[in-house]
Amino acid sequence: MDNDDPIPVDEMTEVEACAELVGLAETIAWHDRLYHEQDQPEITDAEYDALRRRNQAIEARFPQLVLPDGPSFRVGAEPAKGFRKVSHAVPMMSLENAFSPDDVDEFMAGIRNFILEIRDPAAPVAVVAEPKIDGLSCSLRYERGRLVAGTTRGNGTEGEDVTANVKTIADVPQALSGSGWPAVLEVRGEVYMSDEDFLHLNDRQAAEGGKPFANPRNAAAGSLRQLDPSITARRPLCFFAYAWGEISGPFARTQREARRKLAEWGFALNEPAIRLEVSSEDKGALDRYYMDIQEKRSSLGFSIDGIVIKIDRLDWQDRLGFISRSPRWAVAWKFPPEQAFTVIEKIEIQIGRTGKATPVANLSPISVGGVLVSRATLHNEDEIARKDIREGDTVIVQRAGDVIPQVAGVVLEKRPSESSPFAFPAHCPVCGSMLAREEGEAGTYCTGGLVCEAQAKERLKHFVARDAFDIEGLGEKNIELFFDRGLIRTPPEIFTFEDRDRLSDQPLATWKGWKEKSARNLFDSINKARTVSLARFIYALGIPQVGEATARLLARRYLTAARWRQGMEDASVPGSEERQHLLSIEGVGESMAGDLAAFFAEPHNQQVLDRLTGSRDGGEPLVSVVDFEPPAAVSPIAGKTVVFTGTLEMMSRSEAKARAEKLGAHVSGSVSKKTDYVVVGADAGSKEKNARELGVAILTEKAWLELAGGVD
């Protein structure tokens, strides 16, 4: 559990940012899959939101690093197998989150900045606010007033056909009531389960020997996404309508009017909703509504996780449009992360792959925001001392911000009288070697190196992990098992396992819990992993400081495994030409070069490399490392710094900025040597002059639009 405090975004280097973005993309995709496809989230929404926010903050500072298939361009997860896939004519979006009144002010300021008519903060802007239901979104298609299709969100562009299932939901009208509905109308809303129904369902599940659902949202998702609609029919699902997708013609001018029509046509709406005028004169009304709903939260009878604020005027919604995965005209103001009190039973030291000793609190298990928590990281020795965290203490546990639960504070009044401050151990709990801490460093490390089984196991786990060799079926438990039996102690032994197993008198298939088939599956996935990209290969070796981003940079620079290895050996000599070449990679400093040199100076590591990629004296390789192929550029303006000046004619300044940022450019307010383009409209002033003096490229609005891909 190597979990240092996150680096503040404005202090990050580009390499750190790249590393984290790659990591976040993987983590978010993983949690998306758990949530949307398996209905089994491992983390709370607050925690998930924190991941997305961090991703966004890093992307905002380093737009050139935005991954084309990264989280900001994806919503949800791929549609599950088993249901017919349906494309959404109008994509199903997600919502931006706000966590504080300041965030909401920022949202409103953004709206004012976009729509010139309401620039003046005193001008009232009408918004509709309603509870944010915690279920799963669904699109219901009506043609001539008849329900013809029900579709889940899926990845936002393509969802699953759950028509037969939605038809079993009492709240979903089979035919629209009243009149005046457009011939084609896609009603969007949330399928959810009431708290009471959820408890009953779980009781029933328990009685039938089934697995209980973690929370009402998972119960709703699991119930809707049943291949057999008769099972859905037995589940008490409900539906609230709050938006629409494809429509053959407009049916309202405001959100409020749209809500009224939806109600007339037979839909239940998220209540209690409110329409407010927001202005600098009256900023309190939204806050009051938020507090009010938060107070009512537990008595509504269904789960909500915040409120949604929408700009009332639909023509403004149209103009505001979308930003990557969410509308610019709405925001979800979330309730704060949930906390809980529990007791620290014991503080343990966990040894990581690099020997880092992380203190972890074993807690009396407690439910925090619907998820059972039994461990929390305490980060390091200083953190324990700073908060004076002791065994036996009652603490506040919080799940937010990081993937691992945190201890937010100690309840001193409940401290047992006989307690004493936690003494950080002097020796590794696994191998008994000394634990050492360098001057000025926060981390403590086990000095056991290869002797320490904990480190050896962690390295193996890292080697087979999803971002590295990605060997399915060789998870942490199996690594422990094979390691303890002495069968896999180093990476090459993974790839010779099958051959050795064939000669063994106790082959894997005869072990307890294993069968011919499961053993075969494991060997098949090991064989599948024999081909690996150079970046993954470098990353898998687990060299200290060499994370995914650095591994990619190294792969990009050296292109083949052989050249990389030779380069690293040559660069081991400080001051050598190759060392300079290595240091010229942005983000590779002396300290990392030192770690790389130390890795290659270790004969054991050389042996591992020899065995994996074939020894230089002709030994057979166990794996095949694919040469690096540079990815294609995303957009010619991605990563460029752009300044707009003067009055643009084709679109508002905010719109122009929005478009530039969408394409990965960084929009700045002032011209400097770092500016790539200055786009000049009518009556441009000093900025154009500055640009000329500094020799920065000057573009007309038209030239800019050509570069940015024309007008939609």
Ligand code: IVH
């Ligand atoms: S409006 C274009 N209103 O929250 C998207 N969404 O976290 C318009 N949600 O994807 C969505 N209650 O599934 C809207 N009152 C509400 C909502 C709501 C729940 C869901 C919806 C959305 C998700 C974003």
